Every structure is written in C-alpha cells, then in structure tokens.
Amino acid sequence: MTRPTEALRPPTMADVAREAGVSHQTVSRVLSGHPNVRTTTRDQVTAAIERLGYRRNSAARALVTRRxxxxxxxxxxxxxxxxxxxxxxxxxxxxxxxxxxxxxxxxxxxxxxxxxxxxxxxxxxxxxxxxxxxxxxxxxxxxxxxxxxxxxxxxxxxxxxxxxxSLDQELGARLVTEHLLATGHETVWHVAGPEDWLESAARTEGWRAVLEEHGIRPPRVLRGDWSPLSGYHAGQELAGLALAGRGAAPVTAAFVANDQMALGVLRALREAGIRTPRQVAVAGFDDIPEAGFFPPPLTTVRQDxxxxxxxxxxxxxxxxxxxxxxxxxxxxxxxxxxxxxxxxxxxx
Amino acid sequence: MTRPTEALRPPTMADVAREAGVSHQTVSRVLSGHPNVRTTTRDQVTAAIERLGYRRNSAARALVTRRxxxxxxxxxxxxxxxxxxxxxxxxxxxxxxxxxxxxxxxxxxxxxxxxxxxxxxxxxxxxxxxxxxxxxxxxxxxxxxxxxxxxxxxxxxxxxxxxxxSLDQELGARLVTEHLLATGHETVWHVAGPEDWLESAARTEGWRAVLEEHGIRPPRVLRGDWSPLSGYHAGQELAGLALAGRGAAPVTAAFVANDQMALGVLRALREAGIRTPRQVAVAGFDDIPEAGFFPPPLTTVRQDxxxxxxxxxxxxxxxxxxxxxxxxxxxxxxxxxxxxxxxxxxxx
DNA sequence: CACTGGATTGTTAGCGCTCACACATGTCGG
DNA sequence: CCGACATGTGTGAGCGCTAACAATCCAGTG
CATH class of the missing domain: 3.40.50.2300 (Response regulator)
Known part of the structure; x- marks a missing residue:
C-alpha cells in the first residue's frame, strides 16, 4: 500500500495529524498557538512535527488567509x-x-x-x-x-x-551651509545633483534659503549626476572661477550634494593647484564610509x-x-x- | 441576490469565465497560452479579463503547481x-x-x-x-x-x-602583482582582507604565488577588515617600514586587497610624507566608482x-x-x- | 440525575487554481 | 457513411490549509 511518490512530497498537516493521532485541525491549532489545546496533546503534535520535519505550506496559508x-x-x-x-x-x-x-x-x-x-x-x-x-x-x-x-x-x-x-534634506543642507558661513566664508557655492531628484532639489533649497537669510545672493548652481566624474567636471569649473577671482562671488567654499561628487571636486581642485580647505573648503552629503579618508577628510551630513x-x-x-x-x-x-x-x- | 462582500474580493477566474461565457478552464488555458483555443474565444476571455481587472492568484497557483x-x-x-x-x-x-x-x-x-x-x-x-x-x-x-x-x-x-x-580572485591578484613587478619593483607588499573571507585568501594566494615564481620571498602580510580605517592603519605601518628602509624587503609597492582599504593606505602614506606612486606604488581590487578619483587614481582589478x-x-x-x-x-x-x-x- | 457551560477536539466546507479526464465538434480516408 | 483522429471546450477532483460549526467530555449545579 505504499504510494511511490510518498518520499518526494513534503509532509502535510494531515500526515502530522495521523502521526500524532489527532485531527489536522488540532495540528493547525498547535501551530497557530491557540490556547485551548491540552498540554499533552500539544506535546504529541510538536513531537510528530519534529519527527516528520514538517513545515507549513505558505502557499496554502496565503490562499485561505488572503495574506x-x-x-x-x-x-x-x-x-x-x-x-x-x-x-x-x-x-x-x-x-x-x-x-x-x-x-x-x-x-x-x-x-x-x-x-x-x-x-x-x-x-x-x-x-x-x-x-x-x-x-x-x-x-x-x-x-x-x-x-x-x-x-x-x-x-x-x-x-x-x-x-x-524621508530625511530632512533641507535641514542637512542648512546645517552645512550655516557651518561654512560660520567658518568665515563670504558665500558658498553649490554643486547640485540631478535636477529630477527630489533629494537634490531639497538640498539646493536648503542651501539657497540660508544664503538668502544671510542677505547673500546665491551664486549660480553647478550640476552633476551624483557620480565622481560629474563632480570632477564641476570641480574644474569651480577651480577656473577660483583662479579667475571674479568679484561678486569669490570661490572659497563649496557645498557638494553628495560625497562621491565631492571626491571629484576635491580631485579637480587639487589638480588645479588649489588647496583644500585653505583656499577652498568643501563639504559633501551622505557620509559614505570612505568620506573620512578623502584628501582631506570630508565634512558631510550623515543620514541614518x-x-x-x-x-x-x-x-x-x-x-x-x-x-x-x-x-x-x-x-x-x-x-x-x-x-x-x-x-x-x-x-x- | 447581490452578496455584500462582492466588491471587496478581487475577481477570480470563475468571475472571468462567467463574464466571457466560457468555463474557468478555458480562462486558464488562455492565461497559460495553451494553443488549442479558438481565436474568437481567446479574445472574449482577454476582453473579460481586461474589463474585470483580473489577476491570477499566485498563492493558488503555487499551491497546485508546487512552484x-x-x-x-x-x-x-x-x-x-x-x-x-x-x-x-x-x-x-x-x-x-x-x-x-x-x-x-x-x-x-x-x-x-x-x-x-x-x-x-x-x-x-x-x-x-x-x-x-x-x-x-x-x-x-x-x-x-x-x-x-x-x-x-x-x-x-x-x-x-x-x-x-566566482570571480577568479587569484588571477586578479596575479595580474596586479605581475604588473607591479613589471613596473620595476623589487618586491610587492600586501594588505590582505579578513582571514575568514575566501576572497581575501585567494587574493593573498595569487600575490604570494607570483612573488615565489619570480624567486622573491613574500614579505609579511598586513591585514585589514575591508574598511578604509583598517587600510589607514596598515598604511601607517607600511609608511613606518618605508621610512625605516630595512634591508631585505624595500617598501616601494603595495597590493591592497580592496579599494576602500587602499584609500586608507594612500591617506596614511600621504600623511607620512610619502608620495604615491613615486615612492610607493599602490594597487587595489574591485574598481569601485570612486577609484578613478582617488589621490592618485587607483590601479585596481575590475569585477564584472x-x-x-x-x-x-x-x-x-x-x-x-x-x-x-x-x-x-x-x-x-x-x-x-x-x-x-x-x-x-x-x-x- | 438531568442540565448548563466551558474546555477540548473533530467535521465540513471552501480559498482559487491546475490537472486529468470526458465530451463535444469537425475533418478525412476507406 | 463510419470509425480514426485532430481540435476545441467543459467537468470534476484536489493541492494544503484555515474558519466556522458541531460534537464530545467533564465539572458544577439545582
């Protein structure tokens, strides 16, 4: 009377019930922790489950419970x-x-x-x-x-x-910008992330708001795509502006919208012979694990x-x-x- | 005769069958792309599915198909x-x-x-x-x-x-080590990853093998935990050795087991006044997006x-x-x- | 001693789907 | 004109589980 497929099929609740000498419903009750089950019965069922290596079938459960x-x-x-x-x-x-x-x-x-x-x-x-x-x-x-x-x-x-x-992106940007202004910078430049990203927009907004609160006209926004390379390009542009030394908005501080781009900016500045932070201070956003080891270690905003x-x-x-x-x-x-x-x- | 729960329940195959005037089995056949269904029938069913916004219930399918x-x-x-x-x-x-x-x-x-x-x-x-x-x-x-x-x-x-x-980690390590030797270095130091990691072991093995093939006795292995900080510590040790200039194994090249640690090493070397690559060449592993913007851009092994x-x-x-x-x-x-x-x- | 009610267990009916089959048709050669 | 065969379609069973209900047991009660 042994069915040949027996070994292939994982045990079902009915198998456990048979093994423990109870009904399948009692097995179900034990499994779902129903209180009204005699302790001895519970133990028998638990033992049978153990012996057979039974697991509840999640598909069947999902079907009937709709969860x-x-x-x-x-x-x-x-x-x-x-x-x-x-x-x-x-x-x-x-x-x-x-x-x-x-x-x-x-x-x-x-x-x-x-x-x-x-x-x-x-x-x-x-x-x-x-x-x-x-x-x-x-x-x-x-x-x-x-x-x-x-x-x-x-x-x-x-x-x-x-x-x-969400993280309060705007607050993060405010903290950075305030920090840079407090360090004595006349203004703060900004390398933003992609236009389509909300985080990017919020960071830009926070930066702009702080500058305006201090009566500073925000300089033109540079834009990257979060990648180190895009930061590098933005950095080259900043370096050019810094060396040109144009009047209204001196380049002595930059808030970069993420740490990866900040790395690119740092590299570009260094290549242009500009020292960080002595000539241009740079801050990022995210606090990636590498940030503390950038040249120099990066001021940034940590997100939990x-x-x-x-x-x-x-x-x-x-x-x-x-x-x-x-x-x-x-x-x-x-x-x-x-x-x-x-x-x-x-x-x- | 309207059941009050009707609206709450998503439509079933039976609902679609009723709507299309066929049996639930025919609906099933249409859904699973069975060839023997008349085109007109198929269209009716498809339309009914569309109208009712029907989706197959994956739990029921999983239950019966055991997949x-x-x-x-x-x-x-x-x-x-x-x-x-x-x-x-x-x-x-x-x-x-x-x-x-x-x-x-x-x-x-x-x-x-x-x-x-x-x-x-x-x-x-x-x-x-x-x-x-x-x-x-x-x-x-x-x-x-x-x-x-x-x-x-x-x-x-x-x-x-x-x-x-798996990636051929050992080959990667060999490529780096050979490259460094080919650049004229007498030996190559190694900052390994955690002992417990297989990747770490394989990279160390590749490095060791190449040195031995060239008749070079491998220097002592420094060890980190993949983090930039641990790389920094290893870098400090390397810097000490480089400046001490001990006889047998001059520190002019280091193969670091991943890019993050390499960043730490680079920083430590720079702090010690050692220039990369002029005095000590450094290579990493992984090719993280940041690697190309390290100071200096990092030679590394790319994994696909x-x-x-x-x-x-x-x-x-x-x-x-x-x-x-x-x-x-x-x-x-x-x-x-x-x-x-x-x-x-x-x-x- | 039947009667109530709580604790404990069993019985039955699906959940929504696919599978195996049965049942229709239609087409073709002998 | 009938069986053999393909093409369509419908019917029933059952996957393994939970929820509702029914049944049993066993006190305690009047």
Missing amino acids: SRTIGVIAVDPTLYGPASTLAGLQEAARDEGYLVSTVTLRTGGGHALEDALDHLAAWGVEGAVAITPQRSSVQALARLTPPFPVVTVEGSHGLDIPGV FTAIGRRSIQLLLEHIEGTAAGVEHIVVEPQLIVRASTRSQDGA | SRTIGVIAVDPTLYGPASTLAGLQEAARDEGYLVSTVTLRTGGGHALEDALDHLAAWGVEGAVAITPQRSSVQALARLTPPFPVVTVEGSHGLDIPGV FTAIGRRSIQLLLEHIEGTAAGVEHIVVEPQLIVRASTRSQDGA
Missing part, C-alpha cells in the same frame, strides 16, 4: 550607498515583523519601469510595498498609479498624497539609513493593518559631521 | 559595493526569467544566522537560493545544512561540494558583478529545473585597470 506576509520593495540603483543601506534597514525590520521582503530593482526611474515593477509585485501578491524612488518622475508616476496594495515612499513623498519617510528603513516598514505595516492615521510623512533628522575639509588649518 | 516562482537571496552586508552590485545583477536576471527575488540580509556570517535565513526562505517556499556569503564560516555552515531547495553560492564554493559562481549575478541565476535555475550537470563552478575573469597610482610619473 502573503510578503512586502515588496522597489529600488532605483541599489548600487549607491544610500539606497543600499536603506534596503538593508528595511530587510531587517521586515524580517523582525515576520515578513519576507521581495525586491525589484529599477535601472532607470523613467517610463513604465515603475509600473512594471508594481505589476510584478502585484502578480506575486505582496501585501504592500516601499518605493525607494527619489526621482520626481517616479513619484509622480506613483501618484498616478493605483496599485491594489498600500505603498509608502522613501525620500519621495514631498507634497504628494502618499505616505512616506537604518532608521529610515525601519520607520518605513513601520509605516507600511500600519497601512497594511489599516491602523494608519491618514497620510503621514515621517521625517528623520540629519547630523552634521565636521572634518578637515572645512577646517581652516591655520586657525581662521 | 512559487520565487528565488531567495542571502547576502552578507549588502552595503558593500561588491555584494550590492551582485544583488542588482541577480535581481535583473531573475526578473527576466519570471522569478521574484526575496532577499534576506545577514549582519554577520557567523552562528545560526545563515541557518535562520535559510529557514526563513524555506518557510516562504522559495524554489532555490543564492548565497552571497563570502566568509569561510558561512560556506562551511552551508555545506553542513541541507535546505529543501537547491543553493548556489557567489564567491564561496571553493573546494566544496556546492555549485557556485553584473555577469556574476546573471550567471548565478542561470546556474540556480539549472538546478531548479534539474538540468544541471553535476556540481559546476563557474569562474568569471577579472580585468586589470591601470591608473596613476602605479605609474611612475617620471617615466621609470
């Missing part, structure tokens, strides 16, 4: 330090809550990529999703779409009707990516459970890290 | 450039194959972390997993465990009975992380489909990138 216990994450370019760190924070938080995290990465934020990603997640029945899509276009796409599950954003919900978590990841999972779960109170925007505070790149070595 | 179309990935510290890039490559390849990727990240590779991660994935019924666990201990743990699904490793299956994909990710998904799918021919180890070739940090500026 997949899976969360989707959509990330643009998770190769960058920021998104990668956020992702790690998300994973950990979700796992603690008993969720599995499924990630879809986007090369670009444009076009139908986001829609396709949401579709892909929907097809697998995720209960909700976190979108790490810091580009304006992606967020707008997100606002247009109506996926069949709640979505929260990371660094992307500014002014939109989507719940989200782990906290951002954790808070966004919290927020998403609230929306999944339906306990969320409206459309909330959680803001995480940045921290200024002062290093040699903005410290006048001769004690100015 | 979840989900792949698990276990990654240690996905904040590092290498793992993050590999992850991105994996994601993309898996998605192209119609799989969802669920990621579990480990803070440490030690203890039961790996087992827990596999458990977590098993509980969700993944069909297979890729382990990016480059530590010796994790790989050994992996070899001990017998998860209920195939597992392939990235950078971790050396000498073990587990299929995997995207290819590694892609190949490992291929390999895993072969094992899932059962078409795999034994335990295969795929090796990807590295590429030497020569930059200023090893070029004698005065044309030596």
Whole structure:
C-alpha cells in the first residue's frame, strides 16, 4: 500500500495529524498557538512535527488567509550607498515583523519601469510595498498609479498624497551651509545633483534659503549626476572661477550634494593647484564610509539609513493593518559631521 | 441576490469565465497560452479579463503547481559595493526569467544566522537560493545544512561540494602583482582582507604565488577588515617600514586587497610624507566608482558583478529545473585597470 | 440525575487554481 | 457513411490549509 511518490512530497498537516493521532485541525491549532489545546496533546503534535520535519505550506496559508506576509520593495540603483543601506534597514525590520521582503530593482526611474515593477509585485501578491524612488518622475508616476496594495515612499513623498519617510534634506543642507558661513566664508557655492531628484532639489533649497537669510545672493548652481566624474567636471569649473577671482562671488567654499561628487571636486581642485580647505573648503552629503579618508577628510551630513528603513516598514505595516492615521510623512533628522575639509588649518 | 462582500474580493477566474461565457478552464488555458483555443474565444476571455481587472492568484497557483516562482537571496552586508552590485545583477536576471527575488540580509556570517535565513526562505517556499556569503564560516555552515531547495553560492564554493559562481580572485591578484613587478619593483607588499573571507585568501594566494615564481620571498602580510580605517592603519605601518628602509624587503609597492582599504593606505602614506606612486606604488581590487578619483587614481582589478549575478541565476535555475550537470563552478575573469597610482610619473 | 457551560477536539466546507479526464465538434480516408 | 483522429471546450477532483460549526467530555449545579 505504499504510494511511490510518498518520499518526494513534503509532509502535510494531515500526515502530522495521523502521526500524532489527532485531527489536522488540532495540528493547525498547535501551530497557530491557540490556547485551548491540552498540554499533552500539544506535546504529541510538536513531537510528530519534529519527527516528520514538517513545515507549513505558505502557499496554502496565503490562499485561505488572503495574506502573503510578503512586502515588496522597489529600488532605483541599489548600487549607491544610500539606497543600499536603506534596503538593508528595511530587510531587517521586515524580517523582525515576520515578513519576507521581495525586491525589484529599477535601472532607470523613467517610463513604465515603475509600473512594471508594481505589476510584478502585484502578480506575486505582496501585501504592500516601499518605493525607494527619489526621482520626481517616479513619484509622480506613483501618484498616478493605483496599485491594489498600500505603498509608502522613501525620500519621495514631498507634497504628494502618499505616505512616506524621508530625511530632512533641507535641514542637512542648512546645517552645512550655516557651518561654512560660520567658518568665515563670504558665500558658498553649490554643486547640485540631478535636477529630477527630489533629494537634490531639497538640498539646493536648503542651501539657497540660508544664503538668502544671510542677505547673500546665491551664486549660480553647478550640476552633476551624483557620480565622481560629474563632480570632477564641476570641480574644474569651480577651480577656473577660483583662479579667475571674479568679484561678486569669490570661490572659497563649496557645498557638494553628495560625497562621491565631492571626491571629484576635491580631485579637480587639487589638480588645479588649489588647496583644500585653505583656499577652498568643501563639504559633501551622505557620509559614505570612505568620506573620512578623502584628501582631506570630508565634512558631510550623515543620514541614518537604518532608521529610515525601519520607520518605513513601520509605516507600511500600519497601512497594511489599516491602523494608519491618514497620510503621514515621517521625517528623520540629519547630523552634521565636521572634518578637515572645512577646517581652516591655520586657525581662521 | 447581490452578496455584500462582492466588491471587496478581487475577481477570480470563475468571475472571468462567467463574464466571457466560457468555463474557468478555458480562462486558464488562455492565461497559460495553451494553443488549442479558438481565436474568437481567446479574445472574449482577454476582453473579460481586461474589463474585470483580473489577476491570477499566485498563492493558488503555487499551491497546485508546487512552484512559487520565487528565488531567495542571502547576502552578507549588502552595503558593500561588491555584494550590492551582485544583488542588482541577480535581481535583473531573475526578473527576466519570471522569478521574484526575496532577499534576506545577514549582519554577520557567523552562528545560526545563515541557518535562520535559510529557514526563513524555506518557510516562504522559495524554489532555490543564492548565497552571497563570502566568509569561510558561512560556506562551511552551508555545506553542513541541507535546505529543501537547491543553493548556489557567489564567491564561496571553493573546494566544496556546492555549485557556485566566482570571480577568479587569484588571477586578479596575479595580474596586479605581475604588473607591479613589471613596473620595476623589487618586491610587492600586501594588505590582505579578513582571514575568514575566501576572497581575501585567494587574493593573498595569487600575490604570494607570483612573488615565489619570480624567486622573491613574500614579505609579511598586513591585514585589514575591508574598511578604509583598517587600510589607514596598515598604511601607517607600511609608511613606518618605508621610512625605516630595512634591508631585505624595500617598501616601494603595495597590493591592497580592496579599494576602500587602499584609500586608507594612500591617506596614511600621504600623511607620512610619502608620495604615491613615486615612492610607493599602490594597487587595489574591485574598481569601485570612486577609484578613478582617488589621490592618485587607483590601479585596481575590475569585477564584472553584473555577469556574476546573471550567471548565478542561470546556474540556480539549472538546478531548479534539474538540468544541471553535476556540481559546476563557474569562474568569471577579472580585468586589470591601470591608473596613476602605479605609474611612475617620471617615466621609470 | 438531568442540565448548563466551558474546555477540548473533530467535521465540513471552501480559498482559487491546475490537472486529468470526458465530451463535444469537425475533418478525412476507406 | 463510419470509425480514426485532430481540435476545441467543459467537468470534476484536489493541492494544503484555515474558519466556522458541531460534537464530545467533564465539572458544577439545582
């Protein structure tokens, strides 16, 4: 009477029930921690589970409970330090809550990529999703779409009707700019990130606001694409301006929108024979692990990516459970890290 | 006769069948692209699907087909450039194959972390997993465990009975070391990564082998933990040795096991007043985006992380489909990138 | 001693889908 | 004109689980 396929199939709840001499429902009760099960019965079931190496079938559970216990994450370019760190924070938080995290990465934020990603997640029945899509276009796409599950954003919900978590980018930029002005600089130049990125815009905004509050007319904004190379090009331009020494806005300090570009700027300045920070002070944003070892060590703004990841999972779960109170925007505070790149070595 | 819950429940295959005036089985056939369906019928069904906004329920499918179309990935510290890039490559390849990727990240590779991660994935019924666990201990743990699904490793299956994909780390180290010797250096010092990491061991091995082939007795190995700080400490030690100028092994060239540590080394050398590459040439490994902008731009070994990710998904799918021919180890070739940090500026 | 009610267990009916089959048609050669 | 064969389509069962209900046991009670 032995069925030949027996060995191939993992044990089911019915198998455990038979082994323990109870009904499958009792097994289910034990597994879900139902209180009204006699201790002796519970032990028998537990032993049978152990003996058979039984595991609950998640597909069957998901089918009947209509809950997949899976969360989707959509990330643009998770190769960058920021998104990668956020992702790690998300994973950990979700796992603690008993969720599995499924990630879809986007090369670009444009076009139908986001829609396709949401579709892909929907097809697998995720209960909700976190979108790490810091580009304006992606967020707008997100606002247009109506996926069949709640979505929260990371660094992307500014002014939109989507719940989200973000670092106070503007405050970070303010801290840097104030710091540079306090160090005695007449004005602060700015190398911004790509125009399409919200983070980029917020940092530029913070910088501009501080200058204006001090009655300083903001100099022309230089622009890069987050890459070291683009920073290098911007640095060459700054070097040219510094050496030309044009009147209105002397180049003695620059706030670069991320650390990678700052590295490029530093290199360009050095190649032009300009010393940092003596002649031009430079500050970045992100505090990547390398920042403390740049030539010179870089003043920057630290983001607590782990906290951002954790808070966004919290927020998403609230929306999944339906306990969320409206459309909330959680803001995480940045921290200024002062290093040699903005410290006048001769004690100015 | 309207059921009040109707609106809450997403449409099922039966709903579509009713709408299209066919049986649920015909809907299923249309969805799975079965050839024997009349074109007119197919169109009716497609239209009904469209009208109702129907999506197949993945849980129900997984239950009956015993296939979840989900792949698990276990990654240690996905904040590092290498793992993050590999992850991105994996994601993309898996998605192209119609799989969802669920990621579990480990803070440490030690203890039961790996087992827990596999458990977590098993509980969700993944069909297979890729382990990016480059530590010796994790790989050994992996070899001990017998998860209920195939597992392939990235950078971790050396000498073990587990299929995997890895870069030829040893070849990379050989290329660097040969390059440095060819530039005229009498010997090459080495700053290694953590002892527990297989990649670290392989790079050290390649370096040692080349020196021995040239009849050079390898100098003492300095050791870091991949971080810029640890590289900085190693660099200080190197600087001390260089300035002391002890007989047997002059410090004129160093092969550092990754780019981040190389940054630390460069900084320490500069602080000690040692010029790179004139007095000491430095080379790294990984080719992180910043490497080309280090002071000076870093000679390093480029890894094609995207290819590694892609190949490992291929390999895993072969094992899932059962078409795999034994335990295969795929090796990807590295590429030497020569930059200023090893070029004698005065044309030596 | 039947009667109530809580604790404990079993029974039944699906969840939404795919598979194996049965049942229609239509087409063709003998 | 009938069977053999292909092409379409429908029917029933069942994947492994949970939720609702039903059934049992066993005190304590009047």
